[in-house]
Amino acid sequence: MRFDVPMRKHTSWRAGGVARRMYRPADLDDLLVFLRTLPEDEPLVAVGLGSNLLVRDGGLRGTVLLLHGALTELRLAADGTIYVEAGVAGAKLARFASLQNLRGAEFFAGIPGTVGGMLAMNAGCYGSEIWERVSQVRTVNRCGELRTRTAEDYEIAYRHVALKEKGEGRREQGDAAAEGLTLPPSPFPLPHEEFFVSATMKFEAGDGDAARQEIKALLAKRIASQPLNLPNAGSVFRNPPNDFAARLIQQCGLKGKRIGGAQVSEKHANFIVNTGDATAADIENMINEVRATVAAQTGVQLHPEVRIIGEAA
Ligand SMILES: Cc1cc2nc3c(=O)[nH]c(=O)nc-3n(C[C@H](O)[C@H](O)[C@H](O)COP(=O)(O)OP(=O)(O)OC[C@H]3O[C@@H](n4cnc5c(N)ncnc54)[C@H](O)[C@@H]3O)c2cc1C
Known part of the structure; x- marks a missing residue:
């Protein structure tokens, strides 16, 4: 168990607030024992590699159950x-x-x-x-x-x-x-x-x-099409039926748009990258800005694929 752990160390966006408690179980039996002693009202969230997760700057009040590196069989x-x-x-x-x-x-x-x-x-x-x-x-x-x-x-x-x-x-x-x-x-x-x-x-x-x-070929394809040199969380929005979120975002002229340290990737419009010092609020504001612009210009409501949790600063 660790206390006051910066979630930027556990999310691929490398941004966000602090988790009050973080528990990484030794193994499955240890996890069961831990859960059985957990107070009923303690908020609990499972985190793997945090590659689809934005934790707001105010952090998480409860316990993060960190499973990456824990359940490894x-x-x-x-x-x-x-x-x-x-x-x-x-x-x-x-x-x-x-x-x-x-x-x-x-x-x-x-x-x-x-x-x-x-x-x-x-x-x-x-x-x-x-x-x-x-x-x-x-x-x-x-x-x-x-x-x-x-x-x-x-x-x-x-x-x-x-x-x-x-x-x-x-x-x-x-x-x-x-x-x-x-x-x-x-x-x-x-x-x-x-x-x-x-x-x-x-x-x-x-x-x-x-x-x-085939693994090699798939990885090469990703390196060619995704901005993997900067922290990101993969595709931010789900693709709407019969269309691509990236196409709509690009069509709205949003590629390269910045809010603070968050930027719509120049390489892949459905990625938002952390250019260095983005706060979770920068990223969330950018998500909202993209949604609003795409809705206003195309009439399509984009829905985030990334999960946004925690409290605003
Ligand atoms: C560069 C890049 C490329 C990506 N490409 C793809 C892609 O091609 N396809 C795709 O689908 N996704 C892609 N993603 C997104 C991401 O990798 C996936 O969503 C992945 O499944 C998230 O796994 P995670 O362990 O990081 O989950 P986290 O981000 O840690 O958590 C995601 C959600 O799952 C919940 N969760 C985590 N572990 C558990 C558990 N054990 N039990 C219950 N709930 C749990 C969390 O509470 C949270 O709500 C990409 C991300 C990046 C950064």
Whole structure:
């Protein structure tokens, strides 16, 4: 547990306020014990690599559950599926799958997030999305109850994942940490607030060398088209149906526009970069400015893909 941790160190935008408390569990059992002792009213937010996250300059009052570098198990199961914990980065998963001569995980290489963050966002690119590969996930709620769930328990769409109201899942029995511990009664009738702790994923057997070639090609494509030399959070807005947010933003003449240290990238109009000293407010103001201009000039309402949390300074 650490206190007053600057979230700019844990977000790819390298901006934002301080988290009052930050807990990185040693492993899954440790996480379960931690959650079971957490006060009911403590705000809790899971953070992976912070590559889709803007934390306002006033920071976060509650506890950040930092899962990157915490839940790191990654293995090939006997049935050929991959068991991967939430803190594993996409690039590592892509490489691991290629080393097992599995195909279909290449696209994860270019998404700079964790498996947990990718599950929460239904991350994807080049025509693939993470949930297409999921056989089941394990989740934990803030009372420390583990569940096994499948895609049927969720509403899943483009960059959208939400637990269905009746998504009860299957409560796991006999997990190591639960044994000998008395579970507090759940204050939630349904586990509304859950975090992903692992996924079981399926891929096709294939040629690992070809997979690694494809990873290289996908990364080269990203380097050519994205402003990776400056802190950013990837695409800021979701693409509207049958169109591209970048096209609309560029059409409105917003490329290169600056507010404080935040700038609409010259290289990719749907990226906002931190030119050095951007505050979270600069970035959020730029997001609002882009939305307002695109709505006024084209009539299209853009919706942010990035998650904005915390309090204004
Ligand atoms: C250069 C760049 C390129 C990118 N390209 C792509 C792309 O091609 N496709 C794409 O989809 N995205 C892309 N992104 C965005 C980002 O990488 C993805 O959204 C990724 O899934 C975020 O993962 P993360 O671990 O960083 O999540 P974070 O940013 O840490 O968190 C994102 C959200 O997920 C929640 N969350 C995190 N972990 C968990 C968990 N274990 N359980 C429940 N909720 C959790 C957080 O609370 C937050 O709401 C890009 C970002 C960058 C910087």
